[in-house]
Amino acid sequence: MTETAAPEPDSSAEPPIAEAIGVTKRFGRTLALDRVGLRVHAGRTHALVGRNGAGKSTLVSILTGLAPPDEGEVRFRGQRAPAIADRDAWRSRVACVYQHSTIIPELSVAENLFIGRQGLGGRIINWRTMRARARELLDTWSVPVDVRTPARELSVEHRQLVEIARSLSYGARFIILDEPTAQLDGTAIKRLFGRIRDLQTQGVTFLFISHHLDETYEICSDVTVFRDARHVLTAPVADLGKTELIAAMTGESTELARAVPRERPDPTAAPALRLEKLTRTGEFADVEFEVRPGEMVGLAGGGSSGRVEVAETIVGSRRATAGSVLVSGVRLRSSGTHAALAAGIGFVPRDRHDEGLVPAMSVADNATLTVPQRLGRFGLLSRRTRDTLVRNAIEGLDIKADSPGQGVSELSGGNQQKVVFARALATDPAVLVLITPTAGVDVRSKQTLLAVVRDTADRGTAVLVVSDELDDLRDCDRVLVMVQGQLRTEYEKGWDDRELVAAMEGMA
Template identity: 80%
Template sequence: MTNSTVDDQFPIAEAIAVSKRFGRTVALDRVELRVTAGRTHALVGRNGAGKSTLVSILTGLAAPDAGQVRFHGEPAPAPADRDDWRARVACVYQKSTIIPELSVAENLFLGRQRLDGRIINWRRLRGRARELLDTWSVPVAVDTVARDLSVEHRQLVEIARSLSHGARFIILDEPTAQLDGPAIKRLFARIGDLQAQGVTFLFISHHLDETYEICRDITVFRDAKHVLTAPAAELGKQDLIAAMTGDTAALDTSGPRAALDTSAAPALEVGELTRTGEFADIGFAVRPGEIVGLAGGGSSGRTEVAETIVGLRRASAGSVVVGGTPLRRSGVAAALRAGIGFVPRDRHEEGLVPLMSVADNATLTVPRRLGRFGLLSRNRRTMLVDRAIHELDIKADGPDQGVDELSGGNQQKVVFARALATEPSVLVLITPTAGVDVRSKDTLRAVLRAAAGRGTAVLVVSDELDDLRDCDRVLVLRLGGLTAEFEKGWDDRELVAAMEGLS
């Protein structure tokens, strides 16, 4: 596939031969990006390709070592002129920048509460906030405390806040990573509406199907370099994957597994599990070596069931039995002692301690294996983590590198490493490949198959079809109850229809 210019119209934003280094690391090597006004443009690439660095430069948070950024053909503002930057470009990050303790109105005008007056006029502030939300059709009340908003509504509030500064070019960084199917459809509809009103989007996502659904143009980065830019309609999916990975062959993540021993006693049994208001009478079993999917759309209860099994939530009734022994106590520590490993749904909020190293994060669950009497053996820790780095292909400078310095895919691998460090008999994972690139998904799915091959019972909780591909069975929840079961080889459309209540 040869590079092509997507449009001859005047670009709303462009990066021209931009380079950036961090010490010896080349983060960007003379990359190019040209975003045409009124269109949605995808920026894709594996973790570490340079996407996040370019976003930092496009938003003025970092300066390029070489090259330039232009908006509407004019040079970007000076780095210190934050108001001018906010009037040109904004980014809605995967990790929300909304302040939970403040109201919607306060978040919308954060740092501008006086509205050019000497004191804050709260009535006027709420009125202006209401006008802003009405203008951009954001369906939330101005007095709502932000912590009570859904992920979907927090994103819409962030978009409205950006638009209030005058920006008409908005970068969406993994906007669907924490959304279910119906919420994604609503977000895409809002993007279409905003485009019709003159807003342009740069869309960054590891979900290639979404990229084709929402974007007209695609730019690919690989190893800090610009590989190609092409119209989405002219770029086949296999060509896109090849551009991202440097491989010409299609990815194959199926991998053979040993036949299940259907006579084996279940490693995990869930009986009539109920949590009032969230789900009721949930019952299923997972055998050693079996991978079972728990799928469902929004408000299905799938995540709540998983978090109850691992002790993050307390059940109202029912039982969780691990290896034939009922869990008598609730709580994460009890589940961990019983042999349950866990990968949470959000590595940023629940999975990692950002100020700690790769080694510390990967071994949080196994301090007793690292020493006695409260004294940790650095050599034992290093040996354990070195093995995890090798087996999970974690791209890091070493065990002592800060986990916050890793790409998203490698951070997720560290979360996997911690879950596997206890050598669990049961492994529960919620949206295990959210926000990771194609190759990292490949690696993580291989890790799950390998765990099942060693006899671990695996429960994958997700509405992402790719997460469920390796499952021997998929159970579907809807409105807090089990409604369907699909054997391996299920049809995509039938499964989605069951999750959405259309079957």
């Protein structure tokens, strides 16, 4: 599908309630938004969709005044956005209700509604007046909760409605809903959509962000698609078929060629990794699957599917509520990353900066953090032994570093990710768990990393690739798809791009 130009400013009599014009945003070397545009008209619900990394969250931060654009501008009702420091002016124009609630559990509903302004203009809080104002506010917007209720007792649905009411109390009539249905069941979603429609009739406009495309067709009037930090198209939802929408989100396939196809793993081999009814309350439930030695299995899904949470529970960084993880037939009796490492699990986390690297340390120290016992005896580490191990990793992974002693913070993003891979592989794991393993790396580094993953599986390691990037999943023997915390579908190798993306978006 051919990309369309970003929307130009509208010269009609009634300007859009919110508008982004030619917005560009960079974070270091990363181009997060590339001259994108968005125009949201009053009284409508407008969807913003795109795969992870498309630029949606960055635009939200700019639309809400949390970050300034490097180029371009934001307008509300035709007027330039306020200065970043003028938070009251921003609150009167726009608000965002995030997937993770900003309601303070220890406070009552009334206190949450007027947090930071409990005195209602005075220096002393009049509790009776504040509760009366809170009741009036909730009645106006038909929010069915008691103002005295502690917020921790509210359902997810009611917390969202309280957040919307709080936003409206500042005067905002443009609300961004960021994955609002991620933690709701079907009945609660229908009630939320009913409230959205009611609020629309009262003059409230919504920008709706969701990984579930069926919801876009149910609740939205218009849709804008971002892909790879660029605006792809804007169209009325009624004029855009689901196949066209998925094609706009995915673009052309960028399959990475490989010279020799992988051999199928032995289907009779005992599983290297087995999950039995693995559950973590509120995130995923009764997840069961196996990965055999030499097998590559993909675990895919949208942003609220639970796939990352399952992976982090396997490797011990989250604690399961119920169920078991077995490695080579042995049940893990304790949680924690040390127990998982000792059991034979290697791990590449989703964020190399926060979870994968120690920036102040060298390439060598980062690459060998998991194997101190191999570097010397009696607690004394041999630098020569360490550097020999690391030079082998540098050569095998094609890490561009001056020496093992170079600071890891001096490397490019792709080479930093290779160091994280080196550490995960240093233990010769029976199971390798990878979360978005090629995120934020260039094409050449991506090819190198995916080749390493294939070679690792070919040597008999069970590999679990947890990603929503299609190129990360292409070599997998099977791809399991999660939706809203449950395993829904399994695809054998040779799957169709659009079919898999549709399943990941909850449309299969």
